[in-house]
Amino acid sequence: MTAGSDRKLMLELKHVSLDYHSSKGTFDHGVHHVLNDVSFKLYENETLGIIGRNGVGKTTSLRIMADILAPTRGDIITRRGATASLLTLGLGFRPDLSGRDNAMLSAVLQGASEREAIGFLEEIKGFSELGDSFEEPVKTYSSGMRSRLGFTTALMTHVDILLIDEVLSVGDAQFKAKAEQAMKERICGEQTVVFVSHSDSQVQNLCDRVIWLDKGSIAAQGDPETVIAQYRESIRTQTRANKKRLADVSTDLKA
Amino acid sequence: MTVSQYFRLINIHARMLLKVDANTFKLGFLWWFLEPLMWVGVFYVVFNLILDSRKGGDFMVFLTCGKFAFIWFSKTVIQASGSIVASKGLVGKINIPKSVWPMSAIQESLYRQSSVYLLLFVILAFFGIYPDITWLWLVPVLFVMYLMIVAVGLAGAYMVCVVRDFQKFITLGMTFLLFTSGIFWDVRDVGSEEKTQFLLAINPLAFMLDAHRQILMHDTAPAVLHLLLIGVGASILIGLMLLLMRRYNHYLALKVIT
Numbered sequence A: 001m002t003a004g005s006d007r008k009l010m011l012e013l014k015h016v017s018l019d020y021h022s023s024k025g026t027f028d029h030g031v032h033h034v035l036n037d038v039s040f041k042l043y044e045n046e047t048l049g050i051i052g053r054n055g056v057g058k059t060t061s062l063r064i065m066a067d068i069l070a071p072t073r074g075d076i077i078t079r080r081g082a083t084a085s086l087l088t089l090g091l092g093f094r095p096d097l098s099g100r101d102n103a104m105l106s107a108v109l110q111g112a113s114e115r116e117a118i119g120f121l122e123e124i125k126g127f128s129e130l131g132d133s134f135e136e137p138v139k140t141y142s143s144g145m146r147s148r149l150g151f152t153t154a155l156m157t158h159v160d161i162l163l164i165d166e167v168l169s170v171g172d173a174q175f176k177a178k179a180e181q182a183m184k185e186r187i188c189g190e191q192t193v194v195f196v197s198h199s200d201s202q203v204q205n206l207c208d209r210v211i212w213l214d215k216g217s218i219a220a221q222g223d224p225e226t227v228i229a230q231y232r233e234s235i236r237t238q239t240r241a242n243k244k245r246l247a248d249v250s251t252d253l254k255a
Numbered sequence B: 001m002t003v004s005q006y007f008r009l010i011n012i013h014a015r016m017l018l019k020v021d022a023n024t025f026k027l028g029f030l031w032w033f034l035e036p037l038m039w040v041g042v043f044y045v046v047f048n049l050i051l052d053s054r055k056g057g058d059f060m061v062f063l064t065c066g067k068f069a070f071i072w073f074s075k076t077v078i079q080a081s082g083s084i085v086a087s088k089g090l091v092g093k094i095n096i097p098k099s100v101w102p103m104s105a106i107q108e109s110l111y112r113q114s115s116v117y118l119l120l121f122v123i124l125a126f127f128g129i130y131p132d133i134t135w136l137w138l139v140p141v142l143f144v145m146y147l148m149i150v151a152v153g154l155a156g157a158y159m160v161c162v163v164r165d166f167q168k169f170i171t172l173g174m175t176f177l178l179f180t181s182g183i184f185w186d187v188r189d190v191g192s193e194e195k196t197q198f199l200l201a202i203n204p205l206a207f208m209l210d211a212h213r214q215i216l217m218h219d220t221a222p223a224v225l226h227l228l229l230i231g232v233g234a235s236i237l238i239g240l241m242l243l244l245m246r247r248y249n250h251y252l253a254l255k256v257i258t
Helices: A058-063 A098-111 A116-126 A131-135 A143-155 A172-188 A200-206 A226-252 B003-024 B028-052 B056-081 B102-126 B131-162 B166-180 B193-202 B204-218 B224-247 B248-258
Strands: A011-019 A031-043 A047-051 A074-079 A084-087 A161-165 A194-196 A209-215 A217-222
Touching: A011 A058, A011 A200, A031 A058, A031 A074, A031 A194, A031 A217, A047 A058, A047 A098, A047 A200, A047 A226, A058 A161, A058 A194, A098 A116, A098 A143, A098 B003, A116 A131, A116 A143, A143 A172, A143 B003, A172 A194, A172 A200, A194 A200, A200 A226, A209 A226, A217 A226, B003 B102, B028 B102, B056 B102, B056 B131, B056 B166, B056 B204, B102 B131, B131 B166, B131 B204, B131 B224, B131 B248, B193 B204, B204 B224, B224 B248
Parallel strands: A047 A194, A047 A209, A084 A161, A161 A194
Antiparallel strands: A011 A031, A011 A074, A209 A217
């Protein structure tokens, strides 16, 4: 599954920037720049990973691809008729409703009809391993149980472009492995995926191509091994610089 | 999203909200009836027993008709206005028309209110007021009332998204309407006919509450042209708000998320 110009284009971001006015007015006279001139292409059946530190615009990119947000500047070109859906954990949990009702609501919100959603419910109950707790209110769930319900509900969605935001960091080790396996099966099939994760190993295992976002811009893109190595090196350099700065401050304080 | 999908989603979401409402409190759905009854009780104690301004069972019926209808309007508009902002988590994860949130809140309230109106009819029967052919006028009155709630609820939800501070104004506005719409005083008993007509003309809610009383207590049909005008005005506002929400779908999402 390698990307190339001979493959069919599913989605393209052209010079996309996103700014918003911060209510506190702390950034650049109240304007917060989340994405700055980001361009990339997504091809059919490819799995594209997006890595980067917190707050660099990874989730915002996914939201733009899912048509939840519109860019301030630039264009999004999506193949005609292609559907995209953003999968995140805890979609629409109402704590006073049972796991079953929440799963039903999530499925309907993601476009399933009531009958289709009812059809999914037993599958969701089985995969999430919630047992009788599936009928209990979600407010009684542990965080692991919530994650399992969220992941399983998200897994049931069927769209052309799957945008995945950190959904694999769920539950205990056993469920995590099962979730990763299920996601792998999905990705290896005829599915176009954009995958955001903080786990380098997950990105390396699952993705054909990786984009490294830094401060709202693309710092590097290409094959997973090279980009992840560059990203790790930048983190090491930054950590060393931070340590040096800390050491300088403490020396100054002692003096 | 097709129109049928849109209404299906609103219906399912509203049913779930009803469940949430019933599961949140110990007394569950009994609160749907208790809350309006308690309001009527409070007003009765203040205006009948303490201030001694009105007398007898008539005042109880008068209060019940006005307050039950007003609660439908005020609670729904407050709920609908905050609904998009309250669904912040979902708004950032899924792209569905923003009007789904206020419309679900309005629909939930409609389902709840239908049982509250049944209670109203029971109370009226208790005071010796029984259904009459004139009561059929309730159908257009309730329909226009629903249109008014949708219009104001959608407008409120839009404004709260853009500037959160509007939520404060909406709550304050409902208190203002509580005092100015003739709930515990009679809009037809303000000294002069001109003043009555003026109050009914500038406040559509006062007209709607009065229409309830005219039908249920006096077997009189409401002013049809006035009712029609309110219905048309509300429909235009609904159309406008739906257009605005559609046009600024992404902008509203950004405002809610950030």
